[in-house]
Amino acid sequence: MRAAVYAVQCKNRWEVRISIDLRVDLIWWTSGAAGDARKIWLLSSGMPLGWAVKLRDRFQAEERNINDWTLWMRHGLKREHADEIEGIIEWLVEDRQAGLLWDRASGWTAIAEEQWKCLSGVDGLMDSDLTLVREQQELVRRAILIAELLVGRSLLEAELQQLLAEAAPDLSASWRTAVQLAHLQGRLHLTAALAPEERGLRRKNPRCRRCGSELLRRTACASCGSPACAYCEACLALGRSRACALLLRTAAFPAVHGTAGMAPTAAALGRWGLSPAQREAAGAALGFLAAPAKRAAKPAQFLLWAVTGAGKTEMIFPLIQSILDTRGRVLIATPRRDVVLELSPRIAKAFPSETVSTLYGGSEERWQEGSITLATTHQLMRFYHAFDLVIIDELDAFPYHNDPMLAFAAREACKSDGKFIFLSATPPLALQREIERGKLAHAKVPVRFHRHPLPVPKRISMNSVARCIQKRSLPSALIEALERSIHRGAQIFLFVSRIRHIDPIVELLKQSFGDIPIAGTSSQDSARGDKVLAFRSADIRLLVTTTILERGVTVPRSDVFILDADSNLFDEASLVQMAGRAGRSKDDPAGNVIFAAREWTRSQKLAVKQIKEMNKIAYSKGYLIDSPRLK
Amino acid sequence: MKWQTFMNSVHQFISPPVDTCLTCNKRVKQLNTSLAICEECTRTIPWIAKPRCGVCGRHIGCPDCTRPAAAQRAIVCNRSSVAYNAQMREWLAQYKYRGNERYAELLAKMLERAYTGMKREFTNTHFKWKIDFITFVPVSQVRLSERGFNQAEMLGSILSRKQRIPLIPLLERRRHTVKQSFKSRHERIQDMQGIFQLHSSAVQRMKDVLNSYSSSTSPLPLRILLVDDIYTTGSTVNACAHILKEAGLSLNMPLEVYCLTWARS
Structure with missing residues (x-):
């Protein structure tokens, strides 16, 4: 979007301000509410919001005549000039609407009247808003409401509109007016969704204020008119954050602290x-x-x-x-x-x-x-x-x-x-x-809620899964271990490292264990949710899967087999998580965990070490059910 | 941490170049050379190689074009690149609603394919079919400023650049309609009344194009290619074509409007 930029003189200081509804600003500064305003000078009736914010935040203003103000803006937007368009200077200079708006001694100028007339017809600013500006009390109520709705929020314009549509539909049409007043009252911070580049000793790229990313792309923008308006590619999924997009935030309150000062009792x-x-x-x-x-x-x-x-x-x-x-x-x-x-x-x-x-x-x-x-x-x-x-x-x-x-x-x-x-x-x-x-x-x-130790993974040495698939057979050590698990009535998680191994392994397993229901699932399986439910209810006894199920799934009485445990796709964390699927219920706390692989890798060693260490701490602290010091 | 960052950059430097596919985000060794997405995504595109309906370019049998009311249509025909399925809907949503403008190039390349197919279809040994200029379905000012771009204009302008055919904005949208997909066929057609109007400079621009030809190679009728992202009932493009044809009549300039859309639903 575009925003107006103006300079206002309070006492002897000049301040540069941005506005998305200049009428509110005019009333605010001249009605005496803001104290001692002397002069208001309009710099631009509408420029890309990102530029306006940059001028406001970066540059000190002093009293100038119109030529000096133009120079000042030209200096402030040097970068934008180089990056974006050649016509920017003309844009600024030829903004015939720029100039003195108000002076305490002589009152409104013709420019101000022109602006007012203009704004009341402009897109998005309906006539109803105009009466609103006159009805100041109602406007104040709306500004307070909008600021309250935005406490702790960081929203783009589109998100604000969704919020208003739900929480305060009567504000939807005139939100600009209410937001601008809340901003002048200091309740609401207005800025651009992308922070501009910072030059100097430590050069900083422009970045997204919402997600912090520097992954930007510049395109022509019909909303602000810039031919190279940057947008953030990293957080597109939450609505587009761009250089001219309005980002609304509230001032922060200090944090509270948990039951302050008291020792946890x-x-x-x-x-x-x-x-x-x-x-x-x-x-x-x-x-x-x-x-x-x-x-x-x-x-x-x-x-x-x-x-x-x-x-x-x-x-x-x-x-x-x-x-x-x-x-x-x-x-x-x-x-x-x-x-x-x-x-x-x-x-x-x-x-x-x-x-x-x-x-x-x-x-x-x-x-x-x-x-x-x-x-x-x-x-x-x-x-x-x-x-x-x-x-x-x-x-x-x-x-x-x-x-x-x-x-x-x-x-x-x-x-x-x-x-x-x-x-x-x-x-x-x-x-x-x-x-x-x-x-x-x-x-x-270091201990589970049922106070039994974590199952420590055991090792089976076997060929790689790819080789087994090629030879169309599974090693007997694995078959025997699986048989024991099936015999004891356990649900079996069988993890493989690659999605493409799932179907062939399911086939091979069906050859050996034709009498139990076996299924495979992966991130690419749309029926995954149903299969997990079937597995939980034991309608599937053996589930072949990938790390997609390494966490979050709790199945009572389960054993875990990890094939290709030496794969570099399984790191220590992933192995510990997969092993953590076993023995989770109180009724069957000692599930089996098998690492099956050719190599005994560092990740496997570290995973086993981490599990054993936790058991040791649990034992020595007396947390385990069979710890000697348990009271 | 610093060491790791350093090692990452070393790793990236020595490992073979990997590209990320725009549509599925997977990292692959090589992208499809013409569309610049991965081969797997390329394979899933539901191209309309040969339309079943010669009028609206639909890939399946088409009851709409045989209705009596269809005789009023203002476009000569429509051709679309792809059938609109769930995946194509996702791509269009990424572009149009999420604002991922990287999709513009992909969709335009797909559109170009339908254009060359169209050219092949209408050109024969006696007749050279040629488009004089491209125009596009406009969006309202409010939409434009909300979205930041007009997807139909973007597609049209990339096609114009690639095919070296001038792009001329001829139409304006007076108001924006409620989402089309919530309405019945009849409602849609009703709704289109009076939505579009001629751009203030349109007539002059059409004259300029006409004047650029010498009188001996008079190209009449003028052939206009109307570009949009999606063709559903055809009510939008027909409403636009009506306005264009009226303008042509008033100028005594016969014209034909061909419609090119990225997807046919």
């Missing part, structure tokens, strides 16, 4: 029915929440390293409660939509008196406000300094892991003095190193 933990291991970790996390935030560039972080099947969700309940007790807002984000859908009813049940909003692509609660927000990580881009506590579940899962865009969005969603808690069974190496160096506050939960 048994009472705070008691009602949640946690196991001793869960209780200790949750206690440590509560201590972290209660500590006052340090002045730092980024919010404080805490890692809850809980083994697969530890009962992470129950552990975060007391943490959520402590923030809610101080009237703060909590966000639980996870990269995976199915996890959001699974968590939502559990959170709602644990906190029946709170409003929980559940956000994911296509969710119906997109614009609802809740004291607890559950969201996929992409949705975080719509928030700005909104949450006192951000909990990120499955930190290491796709697509959050290795995606700087989502990490940026998570950071922006958290208040600058808010707190982060990460949950993971297999934290990325970078975090593990930070723990070793003592730089990251953390707590480990």
Whole structure:
């Protein structure tokens, strides 16, 4: 879009301002509401919003006559001139509407009257708005409402319109007027969705203010008129963020802290029915929440390293409660939509008196406000300094892991003095190193909720899957192990490294085990959901799959076989996650895990080491059911 | 972390070049040379190699064109590159609604294929079929400023560049209609009344084209190629063609409107 740019003199200072409805500004500055305005000078009645924001944010203004103002703008937009069009200077100079609008001594000028007339007819600014401007009280009410609706938000114009259509339909038509007033009142920050390039000693590329990415493409834009208006290619899925797109944000309030100053008490933990291991970790996390935030560039972080099947969700309940007790807002984000859908009813049940909003692509609660927000990580881009506590579940899962865009969005969603808690069974190496160096506050939960040790993977040496498929036979060691599992009545996860191996392996298995139902599924299988359900209900006994099912799926009485465990597609985390599918239920806590491969790789060794280490800690802390020191 | 970043760049430097497919995001060694997407995606394109309906270019039998009301149609015919299926809908949505303008080039290349097919179809030994200029279905000002571009104009302008045929904006849209897909066939046709009008400079521009020919090689009737992204009932393109033909009549300039769309639903 385009925005007007003007300079206003208050006392002896000149300020440059942008406007999406200049009539509001004219009334604001001249009615005395804003104090001591002396002169208003219109610089442009409409230029690409990105340029307008740049002029406002970057350059100091002093009193000038019209020629000097033009020079000043020319200087400020030098880059844009080079990048975009040659006609920009003409555009600015030939804007006949530029000039003095108002002077305290002599009042309105002809230019101002011209502007007013113009604006009342311009697209999007209906006559009804004009009466609105006269009815100032009503306008003030609308500005306050719109600013309240946008608390903690970071929205593009199109998103604002969706929000208004749902939450305040009567504001839809005149939103520009209300937004501009809220902006003048200091309740709402208006900026461009892309931040311009910064030159100087450390040159910075232009980047997206919403996702932090630098992946930009320039195209001609009919909305602002620039022939090379940049847009962000990284976050297109959430609506297009571009150099001339309006981004609306609210001013941040300071964060609250979990039950400040108080040591976590048994009472705070008691009602949640946690196991001793869960209780200790949750206690440590509560201590972290209660500590006052340090002045730092980024919010404080805490890692809850809980083994697969530890009962992470129950552990975060007391943490959520402590923030809610101080009237703060909590966000639980996870990269995976199915996890959001699974968590939502559990959170709602644990906190029946709170409003929980559940956000994911296509969710119906997109614009609802809740004291607890559950969201996929992409949705975080719509928030700005909104949450006192951000909990990120499955930190290491796709697509959050290795995606700087989502990490940026998570950071922006958290208040600058808010707190982060990460949950993971297999934290990325970078975090593990930070723990070793003592730089990251953390707590480990080394034992499952049922207090039996994690199954330790056993090894079977066999040829590669490709070779087995070629020879049309499976090694007898594998067949025997599978037979034992089938015999004991277990459900069998059989992981392979490649999708193309699934069908041939299913065929081979059917030759050996014709009497049990066997199926295969992958990310490319549209019937995946149904097959997983059938597997859970034992209508399928053996499921051949890839890492797509490495986490999130809980099947009682299950055994895990990983073929080609030496494949470089299976890293330590992935092996631990797959192994974590076994022995999750209380009734069958000791499932079998088999790593079948030719080589015994570093990843396999590390995975086994990690599992054994967790068992050892659990044993020595007395968390296991058969630990000697258990009371 | 720094070391890892460094190693990543080293790795990228020594590993063979890999391209990312625009439509499926997979990294592949080589992209299809003409469309610049991966071979797998290229194979799934539902090309309309030979239309079953000679009028509207549909790939399946077409009851619409045999209706009595069809005699009023203003276009000579329509040809489309592809049948509109779920995947094509996704591609168009990526371009039109998500605003991923990288798709413009792909869709235009696909459109060009239908254009060359059209040319082959109408040209024979006695007759050289030639388009005098391309125009496109306009969108309303509100849509244009919301979306930032007009997809039909973009497709038309890329085709114009590739085929060296002038592109002339001839039409304007007075208001924007509610989404077409929510309406019945009858409603759509009703709705199109009075939506389009001639661009203020259109008549002059058409005259200019005509004047650029010497009188001996008089090209009449003028052949106009009307470009749009999708053909559903044909009501949009017919409404546009009506306006163009009326203008032609008033100028005493007979003209034929051929319609070229990227998809036929």
